[in-house]
Amino acid sequence: MAYDRTGPLAGIRVLDLSRILAGPWATQALSDLGAEVIKIEKPGHGDDTRAMGPPFIRHQATGQLADAAYFLSCNRGKKSVTIDISTEEGQRTVRELAAQCDVLVENFKTGALARYGLDYESLKAEVPGLIYCSITGFGQTGPYRERAGYDFLIQGMGGLMSVTGERDGRPGGGPQKVGVALTDIMAGMYAALAIVSALHHRNQGGSGQYIDIGMLDVQVAVLANQAMNYLVTGAAPERMGNGHPNIAPYQTFPASDGHVIIAVGNDAQFRRMAVAMGLPELADDTRFTTVALRVENVAALAPLIEAVTKTRTIDEWVREMEATGVPCGPINTIDRVFNDPQVKSRGLLMSLPHRSAGSAPSVACPIRFSSTPVDYHRGPPDLGEHTQEVLQRLTGHTPTQRA
Numbered sequence: 001m002a003y004d005r006t007g008p009l010a011g012i013r014v015l016d017l018s019r020i021l022a023g024p025w026a027t028q029a030l031s032d033l034g035a036e037v038i039k040i041e042k043p044g045h046g047d048d049t050r051a052m053g054p055p056f057i058r059h060q061a062t063g064q065l066a067d068a069a070y071f072l073s074c075n076r077g078k079k080s081v082t083i084d085i086s087t088e089e090g091q092r093t094v095r096e097l098a099a100q101c102d103v104l105v106e107n108f109k110t111g112a113l114a115r116y117g118l119d120y121e122s123l124k125a126e127v128p129g130l131i132y133c134s135i136t137g138f139g140q141t142g143p144y145r146e147r148a149g150y151d152f153l154i155q156g157m158g159g160l161m162s163v164t165g166e167r168d169g170r171p172g173g174g175p176q177k178v179g180v181a182l183t184d185i186m187a188g189m190y191a192a193l194a195i196v197s198a199l200h201h202r203n204q205g206g207s208g209q210y211i212d213i214g215m216l217d218v219q220v221a222v223l224a225n226q227a228m229n230y231l232v233t234g235a236a237p238e239r240m241g242n243g244h245p246n247i248a249p250y251q252t253f254p255a256s257d258g259h260v261i262i263a264v265g266n267d268a269q270f271r272r273m274a275v276a277m278g279l280p281e282l283a284d285d286t287r288f289t290t291v292a293l294r295v296e297n298v299a300a301l302a303p304l305i306e307a308v309t310k311t312r313t314i315d316e317w318v319r320e321m322e323a324t325g326v327p328c329g330p331i332n333t334i335d336r337v338f339n340d341p342q343v344k345s346r347g348l349l350m351s352l353p354h355r356s357a358g359s360a361p362s363v364a365c366p367i368r369f370s371s372t373p374v375d376y377h378r379g380p381p382d383l384g385e386h387t388q389e390v391l392q393r394l395t396g397h398t399p400t401q402r403a
Contacts, residue, residue, distance in 0.1 A: 007034020007375035012199065015098055016040065016078065017085075017106040017118070019047040021151070021181055022135045022215065024074040025188030027105050030195065031077035032365040034375045038101070038390055039075065040094060043082040046383040047071060060358035072380050074188075076352060076362050079386035091116045096395045099127050103195055107135040110145045120210045129208040131198045133191050139214025149215050151181035158183065158219025163226050166241040175239065187218045248294040249273075249301060252331065253309040260309060260317045263327040267291065272324045277308045352379035 005011075012035040016027040024039075024047070031037040041047055053068030081097075084090040095118070098104055104123070106113060113119045120132040134140065137149010155161050155177050165176030194211045202208060220227070226237045229245055237245055242261075244250035249270075252259045264270045267290060271283040282288055282304065287297040294301055309317060314330050321328030332340065338349050347364055354360040360379040367374060392398050 005034045005036060005375055005377070006372070007032070008369065008372040009196075010034040010375070012036070012103065013101045014038065014103040014105060015094070015101040017094075017104065017108070017113075018135065019107065020049055021074055021184040022187040022191070022213075023105050023107040024049075025185050026133070026135070026191035026195070027078065028074050028076060029189065029192040029365070030103070032367070032374045032376070033196075034372070035103070037078040038097065038386075039078040039080050039381065040083050040085070040097075041080055041383060043084055043384065046080070046082070047075070049074070050383065057354070057357045057360055059356045066356045066382075067380065072360050072362065075380040076360075077376065077378055078381055079390055080381035080384055081387045081390045082384035083387075085116055085118065091118060093391065093395060093397075094118055095123065095126065097390075098123055098130060100394045101127075101130070102199065103131045103133065105133045105135070105191065105195070109148060110134075110136050110138075110140055124208060124210075127208070129202055131195055131202065131208055131211065133195055133211040133213065135187055135191050135213045135215070137215050139217055140212045144216070151184040151215070152177055154183045154215045154219050158216050159223055159226070160219055163223075163237050163239055163245075165239045167239050170241070173239070183215050183219045186222055187213055187215045190218050190221075243298065244295075246295060247291060248298040249305055251302070253302075253306050255309055255312060255314045255317055257313045259331055260314045261327075261329050261331060262305070262309075262317075262321065263329075265327065269326050270294065273321065273326045276320050276324045276326065277305070279304065279308060350376065352376060354379040355382050355385055 009030060012030070014027055014030050014035050014037045016023065016037050016039045018024055018027065019041075027037045027039070039047070049071040050067045052070040053065075055069045056065040057067060057069070057072065058064060059066050083093055085094055094116075098118075106118075111119070114122070120130075120134075123130055123132065136145070137154060138144035138147055155164075156175070160183070161175040161177055164178060166173045168174060191211065191213045194213065198209050198211060225246060229235075229237050242252040247263075247265060250263050250265070252261055262273065264273055270288070274280055274282040282301075286293075288294050288301055312320075318328050318330060330336075337343055343349070348366075350362045350364050351359045352362050362376075362379060364376075365374045388398055
């Protein structure tokens with residue numbers, strides 16, 4: 001199914017029936033890697049994130065509000081086709097498109113697409129090689145399978161908020177969600193990984209298959225060391241603010257003009273840090289000589305470091321620690337992130353063509369290939385921008401003929 005794209009997934013076509021963030025994040029990743037992504041949207045309405053603002057971009061000619069920044073964050077490179085899947089005609093058109101695609105991604109509630117004949121069981125007889133990925137809050141099985149799932153809810157239910165935020169009893173204490181919808185994003189990345197793996201299996205002589213991604217599953221899976229800390233000890237980890245349960249010192253410290261992060265990962269780094277701070281005795285203090293001892297005695301260690309860090313500026317500490325090979329950095333606001341020389345040198349800020357706005361800002365995919373570079377060719381689409389082109393090319397019909 002080749003077409004005019006480059007990248008490692010060139011020749012793969014994806015039918016995207018998802019909206020909001022988890023599904024669109026997955027399909028944007030596939031688009032970045034070269035796949036053609038056809039985004040099916042409700043006529044006159046589109047993906048909910050088109051309206052999730054402010055802020056919004058503006059039409060270049062009229063100055064009127066266009067799509068929300070939220071939509072721009074996860075839909076670059078796609079083609080927008082408006083189809084009403086609640087109608088028999090719309091359902092038939094989607095099935096015709098699915099027959100021309102390698103992958104279908106959806107994040108409707110469990111079982112919702114079956115009533116339209118667009119579930120996996122209905123489509124696999126017509127398209128046996130189809131990779132069909134469903135992303136839901138709780139997966140296709142289990143007592144919660146019919147519940148709607150939202151990132152905030154899953155961060156809470158999946159344990160992330162229990163280990164995020166300041167300790168209870170301290171100023172600002174209590175559970176906190178992460179500042180971006182991280183569970184949605186991780187679900188999208190696991191979905192993309194699963195899809196690429198299923199495509200490899202199919203290309204090795206296997207068949208198409210169904211992929212079930214549950215956001216709660218994803219959140220539990222990415223608890224990582226915190227999950228293992230509990231499973232090994234039987235004690236549930238608690239919130240530690242900016243501290244770390246397994247490494248110390250690994251937290252924020254006050255500088256004279258703000259806060260600085262010092263992230264000491266091993267004993268050699270700790271010794272170098274202590275010398276650079278003019279506290280060489282810390283490296284030989286029996287309370288602090290190993291990672292395990294520093295974690296156990298961090299309440300005694302942190303004030304000793306704070307007394308020194310607050311005497312100099314953030315930039316001074318970053319230069320000092322960098323010179324001695326100790327990981328250290330500022331806490332940048334997002335405007336400073338995009339002005340950071342490293343971020344600039346890596347080309348993470350981009351501008352892509354946009355039909356209404358002329359151009360739209362975007363943040364580059366972080367994957368760097370030596371032979372098959374990421375393929376940036378267009379910004380996020382206007383609602384229904386590609387309806388006529390896609391339907392004519394893949395089904396032989398135009399919207400007028402279908403009316």
